[in-house]
Amino acid sequence: MATPIKTVGIAGTGLIGAGWAARLLFRGFxxxxxxxxxxxxERLKAQIKTAWPSLEALLGKPVKKGKLIFTTDLKELASKAxxxxxxxxxxxxxxxxxxxxxxxAARPDVIIASSSSGFLPTNLQSQCQHPERVIIGHPFNPVYLLPLVETVPGEKTSEEVMARASVYFESIGMQVLRLKREIMGYVCDRLQEALWREALHILNKDIATTGDIDDSIVYSAGMRWAFMGSFLTYHVAGGPGGMRDFIKQFDPTLELDWTELKFPKWNEALEKRLVEGCEDQAAGRKVSEIEAKRNAVLVDMMKLFKKHKIGAGLVLDREMKARKKKTAKKT
Ligand SMILES: NC(=O)c1ccc[n+]([C@@H]2O[C@H](COP(=O)([O-])OP(=O)(O)OC[C@H]3O[C@@H](n4cnc5c(N)ncnc54)[C@H](O)[C@@H]3O)[C@@H](O)[C@H]2O)c1
Structure with a gap:
């Protein structure tokens, strides 16, 4: 029997590690x-401090705050988590x-997950004595707000560990997307990478600026993508016949050269256009200011989606109901 999860170890406390820590401490772990x-x-503590107001805006005051220990001793991590x-x-x-x-160093029942953006779990577990407990648990930045975690098994990962990881991630307010088998880049980063490469090609050919390319997402597809992916969007675009009619309507374009998925050859002009374009878009705002605006909008979006019972709002709804039950039990 695995020990119930009360203490979570984070190995690497940069942007993503701090995001995990904030998500967990807020939920009493x-x-x-x-x-x-x-x-x-110091950076970890500062990042948790930044995350806290967004978490409170989303979920209210924490029912119970967890305790944070920082260590540079791997044995301490392994013995406590x-x-x-x-x-x-x-x-x-x-x-x-x-x-x-x-x-x-860790107890054999302890699951070890990686935040990797694309490595194969089979490689990460290759030198482990207990490879069955190694999985990918790929989050999205900011980890303390975005609910998706992609879980990926390696060749030696056990089914029991995958199931146990799902229960744990749901208990910390996440939506689990469990891949049937491993692939580099998993699902979401493959999609993001395709868009990123295409955007760089457009920039490289000097067809539009970084701001224009971002606007093409912000004022159109991006608004739908927040709660309907490409498949459902195109199903609706097909009219009453849905995807069946959409395929007939758009079939001819599938053959056209509408995409160039290989990375463009890197060159100085592209780099200049990219960096200066982004700085223009920032219009003097610091990264931390853009982050704060992003967080405020994400919180409001999730609340709006909860009202409409859609997308990330369903995850928030599930967690709010669980919190209500927990608080009722306490009183
Ligand atoms: N940044 C993102 O948007 C994002 C999103 C999803 C997943 N990821 C993945 O999360 C992981 C961390 O990315 P990040 O952006 O937080 O990086 P980061 O550079 O901000 O943080 C990495 C931290 O790891 C520490 N570190 C270095 N060597 C170490 C070691 N041997 N043992 C323990 N800690 C060590 C560093 O001191 C640093 O604090 C990467 O695998 C990345 O691909 C990143």
């Missing part, structure tokens, strides 16, 4: 945060070594 750099503690989430830099050799070391 204790966090053991491990990083190789002692100075990471009931679930470990790695969020170290995206370097495969580093992650394989880290998984080997955590696996050697």
């Amino acid at each position: 204790n966090v053991v945060a491990y990083d190789v750099k002692p100075e990471a503690e 009931d679930f470990i989430h790695e969020a170290a830099p995206e370097r495969e050799d580093l992650k394989i070594r880290l998984f080997r070391d955590i696996d050697a």
Whole structure:
């Protein structure tokens, strides 16, 4: 029997590790945060502080706040944690070594998940004594607000671990997208990457600015994508016959050169257009100001989606109901 999860270990406390920590502490889980750099503690605490008001705006005051311990000792992480989430830099050799070391020190029932954006879990578990407990748990930035986590099994991951991970992620207010089998980049990053490459081609050919390309999403498809993906959107676009008619209508374009999915050859002009374009779009605003606006809008969007019982609003609704039950039990 696996021990109930009360303390979660985070390995790597940068942007993503801090996001996990904030999500967990807010929900009453204790966090053991491990990083190789002692100075990471200050940044971690500052990031949790930034995340807190958004979490309160979304969910109200925390029912019970968890305790945070920071350590540079991997053994302390491994001995205290009931679930470990790695969020170290995206370097495969580093992650394989880290998984080997955590696996050697942690109780065998403890699940070890990776935040990796695209590595195969089969590679990450390759040097572990207990590879069956290794999974991908890929989140999205800001981790403390966006509910999706993609879970991916490696060749040696057990079904029991995948099921247990789903229960855990749902208990921290997340929507689990469980892949049937592994693929580099998983689902969402493959889609994001396709869009990113196409956008760079348009910029490279100097057809539109970074601002124009972003506007093409912000004022149109992006508004729908927040609660309807490409498939449902095109089903609606097909009229009363849905996707069956959509295919007939748009079939000819499938053959046209409307996409160039390979990365464009990197060059100085492209880099200049990209960096200066983004700085123009920021219009003097600091990254932290843009982040604060993003968080405020995300919170309001999730509340709006809850009202309409759609998309991320369903996850928020589920969590609010669970919180109500918990609070009622306490009183
Ligand atoms: N940034 C994103 O938007 C995003 C989104 C989803 C997933 N991810 C993934 O999350 C992971 C972390 O990304 P990030 O953006 O938080 O990176 P980051 O650079 O902000 O943080 C990485 C942290 O890991 C620490 N570290 C370095 N070596 C370590 C080691 N051997 N053991 C433990 N900690 C170590 C660093 O000191 C740093 O604090 C990556 O795998 C990345 O692909 C990132």
